Every structure is written in C-alpha cells, then in structure tokens.
Amino acid sequence: KAGVTQTPRYLIKTRGQQVTLSCSPISGHRSVSWYQQTPGQGLQFLFEYFSETQRNKGNFPGRFSGRQFSNSRSEMNVSTLELGDSALYLCASSSSTFYEQFFGPGTRLTVL
Amino acid sequence: GESVGLHLPTLSVQEGDNSIINCAYSNSASDYFIWYKQESGKGPQFIIDIRSNMDKRQGQRVTVLLNKTVKHLSLQIAATQPGDSAVYFCAEIDNYGQNFVFGPGTRLSVLP
Numbered sequence: 001k002a003g004v005t006q007t008p009r010y011l012i013k014t015r016g017q018q019v020t021l022s023c024s025p026i027s028g029h030r031s032v033s034w035y036q037q038t039p040g041q042g043l044q045f046l047f048e049y050f051s052e053t054q055r056n057k058g059n060f061p062g063r064f065s066g067r068q069f070s071n072s073r074s075e076m077n078v079s080t081l082e083l084g085d086s087a088l089y090l091c092a093s094s095s096s097t098f099y100e101q102f103f104g105p106g107t108r109l110t111v112l
Numbered sequence: 113g114e115s116v117g118l119h120l121p122t123l124s125v126q127e128g129d130n131s132i133i134n135c136a137y138s139n140s141a142s143d144y145f146i147w148y149k150q151e152s153g154k155g156p157q158f159i160i161d162i163r164s165n166m167d168k169r170q171g172q173r174v175t176v177l178l179n180k181t182v183k184h185l186s187l188q189i190a191a192t193q194p195g196d197s198a199v200y201f202c203a204e205i206d207n208y209g210q211n212f213v214f215g216p217g218t219r220l221s222v223l224p
Contacts, residue, residue, distance in 0.1 A: 043201060043214035090155050099144065103155030
C-alpha cells in the first residue's frame, strides 16, 4: 500500500499571501488530520476530517482552514500568511479516528 | 533533513545499552497514549500504544509503561541500535477521542 503523500514538499511564500497544501491518505483511510510542527511549539493539532466533515479542531486562528474531498484527499489552506506560520505541516491518515495514524513526510513552508 | 526541534532534551546512550525515554502528560482524562519516532526529514512513525486500563505493554524491543497516579509515561528500548537515533514523542488522547496532544519530544542519540 502506498503511504500518505503530501505535496508540495517545500514551499516559500511571502507575508500576506495564501497557501494551499495537499494530502493524499492511504487508500481506504477516511480520517485525515493536519498538524503544525515548529521548533518552538512542537507538534500541534490543527484539525481532523472524516468523510468530508471537520470532526475535530485544534486551537488555531480562522486563517487556517481545510477541506476533504469525496476520495478522502484533503487540502489545508492558510490565508494572510505570517512569519510565524513557517513550519513543517504534517498530514496523517487513519481508518477511523486518531488511533493508528500514519503520517506523511510533511510540507516545509517558509514565509519570508 | 528537517529540523524537528533545536532545543529538545537529548538522551545519549551507548549502542547496545537500554534506553528509557520519559514523558509527563497533563490530562488525567486521557485514555490512550502513543509513542512516535521521528527521523530527520520524515513524519512521525507509530511505535507502540497503550490504553489507560493497562500499565505496561511490550512490543518488539520496546516497552511502554504507564503510571496514571503521577501521569507519567515511559518508553524503554532494549539493545539500542544506531537506527534508533531519532526524536521520540509521546501523545495523549482524551477519552472522547477529541483532544490529541503531543509532548515536546526527546532526541535520542546512539553512540557507537
């Protein structure tokens, strides 16, 4: 089975721009979660989607949003980028819930 | 590879020795705990999990111990190998499966 894939792997943007990151889960997995990883804050949960519905949400501002498509692929959008949004954004998929999540390699976002 | 954490606590062990990585969790309502391993340039990889109704669980070369009284979790790695060098995270999930929190991580360095 192919693992979780994320595109692009690296991205450079400037402040004020917006960005869209993509995640393709493992085939058959319906839950997709997004995380932000920074040296200062560590790994933080952004949100989880299951069957095209946001089921859980972390404590991030509304600039961070996501969606899930009928094929379980998910996108995450960050609007009005700030320098502090520079991070590794990780996507994880599982068959049903947070349990037994499989992580992708991440997208490294740099905001200049 | 990606910089997971610049100021993580580091544990250095000699190859072949046993390693013990500790984690304090915060939520007494947490019901499920997971240990992840993250190598440079990769997403976190599931190692082992344990539910709150257990105090010990063993896998291949790894053992997780849970002490609910003091809200402490540990990961023991037997006969540590160079390939074990990575950052290790604990994660906790509350009993509603809705609050997923990662610990700050510990960098394990295996010395030849």
